[in-house]
Every structure is written in C-alpha cells, then in structure tokens.
Amino acid sequence: xxxxxxxxxxxxxxxxxxxxxxxxxxxxxxxxxxxxxxxxxxxxxxxxxxxxxxxxxxxxxxxxxxxxxxxxxxxxxxxxxxxxxxxxxxxxxxxxxxxxxxxxxxxxxxxxxxxxxxxxxxxxxxxxxxxxxxxxxxxxxxxxxxxxxxxxxxxx
Numbered sequence: 001x002x003x004x005x006x007x008x009x010x011x012x013x014x015x016x017x018x019x020x021x022x023x024x025x026x027x028x029x030x031x032x033x034x035x036x037x038x039x040x041x042x043x044x045x046x047x048x049x050x051x052x053x054x055x056x057x058x059x060x061x062x063x064x065x066x067x068x069x070x071x072x073x074x075x076x077x078x079x080x081x082x083x084x085x086x087x088x089x090x091x092x093x094x095x096x097x098x099x100x101x102x103x104x105x106x107x108x109x110x111x112x113x114x115x116x117x118x119x120x121x122x123x124x125x126x127x128x129x130x131x132x133x134x135x136x137x138x139x140x141x142x143x144x145x146x147x148x149x150x151x152x153x154x155x156x
Contacts, residue, residue, distance in 0.1 A: 084108065
C-alpha cells in the first residue's frame with residue numbers, strides 16, 4: 001500500500017500511479033471521442049437538444065413552475081434512456097452510420113443521460129441558491145417586524 005505524505009519513495013510511486021491511471025483514463029476518453037461520428041445529423045440534434053435545455057434551465061431559473069416541469073421532463077428522459085437505447089439498437093441503420101447502442105447502454109449513458117443529469121444538477125443548485133436567498137429575505141423581514149413591534153410596545 002502507498003501512503004501520501006510519507007516523504008519518501010512511496011510518494012513518488014503514488015504520483016506515478018496516479019499519472020498512469022490518468023493517462024489510461026485520458027486514452028479511453030479520447031478513444032471514445034474519436035470513435036463517434038460527431039457530424040451525424042442526429043448526434044448534432046442531440047447535442048443541440050442538450051444545449052437548448054441548458055439555456056432554458058438557466059433562463060427560467062426564477063420561474064419555479066417552469067423549472068419544476070423542466071426538471072421532471074429531464075429526469076423522465078433519463079428514466080427512458082434504457083428504452084430509447086433498445087429502440088436505437090433495433091433501428092440504428094435507419095438514422096446512423098454505425099451502431100452506438102450497446103447492450104449495457106454505455107454510449108447512451110455517456111452521451112444522452114450524463115448531460116441531462118448535469119443539467120438537473122445545475123437546476124438543483126439554482127433552486128438551492130434561490131431557496132437560501134428567500135430564507136435570508138424572510139429572516140430579515142422577521143427581524144424588522146420584531147424591531148417595529150418592540151418600538152410600538154416600548155414607545156406607545
């Protein structure tokens with residue numbers, strides 16, 4: 001086992017091990033990226049769909065009804081990814097140059113579901129930020145109300 005901070009040779013081994021793992025991960029990602037024909041119209045449409053959803057999520061951050069509907073829609077799409085992967089595997093020849101739809105759904109998870117999950121995380125962060133701002137605003141109003149009440153009781 002290697003331990004960080006031992007100040008000796010093991011620290012160098014850890015750094016080399018991390019570098020080797022990172023290079024392996026990088027090679028895998030680059031292999032994945034180079035294997036996909038990113039110029040296919042349906043892939044461009046999918047990426048555009050993700051971009052439009054992200055812009056919509058950011059643009060409607062102050063409209064809670066729209067955000068809730070969008071959030072349910074995004075997570076519904078993630079839920080349907082397995083079904084869509086099966087349909088893609090059956091009919092890929094009608095819209096694609098190669099079959100990206102493997103049995104385990106890795107491609108679908110990486111290119112379809114992962115961006116949707118990232119958009120939902122952005123939406124959650126926006127909601128938490130909005131909720132915290134609202135809590136601060138309510139607490140300020142509560143304190144101001146208490147000050148006014150104490151002035152009325154003390155001065156009146």
